[in-house]
Amino acid sequence: MLTPMTRVRMIGPKSALVQAIEELHTLGIVHLDVAGAASDSALDSVPEDHRRDRHRDELSLLLVELDALLSLVPATDRPAAVAGDHVPGSIDASAMRAAIAPTVHEVEERVRELEELEAEAVVLPRYVQPLRQLLPLVPWLADLSDRELALLRLDTAALVLNLDDDTVVSLLRAELEVELGERFELVATPVDESTVGCVLVFPHDAGDSVHGLLGREHVRHVALPTRYSQLSLRGAVEAMEERERLLPAAIQGAEEAVRELVVPHAAEWQLYRTAAAAELEQLEAIGLLRMTDRAYVMEGWWPRSQGGTLREELDRRLDGQVAIEESKPARVDSRVPVLLHNVRLARPFEALVEFLDVPRSASLDPSLVMCLFLPLMFGIMVGDVGYGVILLFLGLYARRRFARSAPVLRDISFVLVFGAAWSLVFGVLFGEFFGDVGKRIVGYDWAVWMYRPGAEALEPLLLFAIAIGIVHVVLGIVLGMWQAARFREPRTLLDRLGTLLVLIGLFTVAGVAADQLPEGAMTPAVALAVVGLVLVLSLHGAMGLVMGPLELLGTLGNILSYLRLAAVGLASAYLAIVANELALAGPIWLGIIVGTFFHTLNLALAGFSPMVQALRLHYVECFSKFFEGGGTPFHPFGERQTMGAETPRAVEQST
């Protein structure tokens, strides 16, 4: 559910403003908003202050530098978040920048070295490959250095031609003959499928005309790095190959040097960052305030349930120098920030809801619906005891592994654990253990409900998937009706009601046709469907005849879409059986390798595909009936943030 919020207005003397900002920042529970209505002429914005602006710029610069430095610290050595609050003006950003400056220069130097080495590792093979292939073509030239070539009054150029067709080299030769007559030597060899490497030897005095020609024809000239340019062709290739061998160790050494330089300072930088970020946030908050001649006015939001406690706490911290006014927002107020807060089991699903969008204020939070249905759908699709056990352990391990470092991954692994538990349940119902391995071991069909890959299971499986779809989509429609009633949107409410009536009517007719319901239900069912259809058609006005049926078809398509529960599940079960059949086809050692390979592949698919499909069924099929996104997330002023790691939400700290 969405946490109910209260609009808070705080008024206090100007002299206590700095203290008020710092205390609010320390509390970390108020989502600040622009104070006062635009029409309120009694309130002024905070006047411009160049000193404050300069201080803010310095802090921003300091933060950028600190973030850049901290990004060089390996994740394993990164210090934890540090809580810090500072009164505006108490941090000397220039002194901090001066304190880190010597290390910054040294780090910049080391990073530059590292980047040069990395660039060399990328570029060097591009020189070596064509030159290595050209060596055998010009053995008489290979051992001559630049100086020796100069004595012979000769110049050389290594060229790379993009091979659009076979005539490129001969065209170049023809052009050179026009320029130089017989006074040149051109040898060529293919480097790869699309390029040809060439060596061109020409008289020194024809250098200008040759380079002019090459420029006009857009021929790429491979200029050797200066350190190799004085060597002979063979010597340069050997030196570059030697350098290629040494580069990985040099890069590793440079990385180690950077690490050794930054790690000892990481805790100090993190402390600086926290202080600077806190102060910058406080300075920026001043822009949201309004002033009178003697008082400040701040406005924001806090969770309604904690209003009393927060009011008392703020009053105590500010020595009673603040008047706090709370007001309940209007039923639909887009300014209200959104904070999801659900029962413990549903909380990991909040991240998956926010993955799509933040719900609009006062709308429905679908986390609980996801908590109930998403793991169930995952379990139906995987439906295998063996895979379920492995996914359960993987999920538990990931949850432990990411408990602190990555809350979103921790939440997703918790969802995986839920899904794996349902996989075990459906694995028992379907009698599957790594496909048909369980059946082969015990020698009989041990499925409690039905053996899924069996021919007779197809029909009940499809009906089961459709049934899940009907429940899920109808739940979405009912929630949409409830929300429309809450927002006082009668057209939406009647539209949803019409769709629901048509669905009930159609499925009752289908039930009667399949002899599952008494014949007497047929007339009321048809009546319901007709009433619903007329309702939907009439709501769309002149376009109703087109839009109404399209919308109803879309809803039926939504329900049919749940057939993927059966389809993905069957694909997984059959792949497991294929893995077992292949494993038994050859000798036992080969069987173990083949079986392990295919089951691992199936497990990887089972961990990913059912999760994406279940998410899609929620996002597209169910949420489209009621979910309204576009909400503003609740970001309390003073929420603790650190480089590279998320910190617990302020509300979680206080609840």
Added chain:
Amino acid sequence: MDIGTGLVAIGAGLAVGLAALGSGLAQARIGAAAIGAIAEKPELTGRAILLVAIPETLVILGFAVAAMTIVLL
């Protein structure tokens, strides 16, 4: 296996296969655009998955036709 059963199997295979082909073509284009959008705005990841997954309904409908072919014929 008689020829009728074989034809049913071929029909079911075509129903899923051709639908998968169409779905794949659509997903290829949507996926490329989605990755471009995510590169610009990572917060669009959720909506990108949603958009990429939409054409899969074609395969599911193909699967429904294939299943009906097998069950009813």
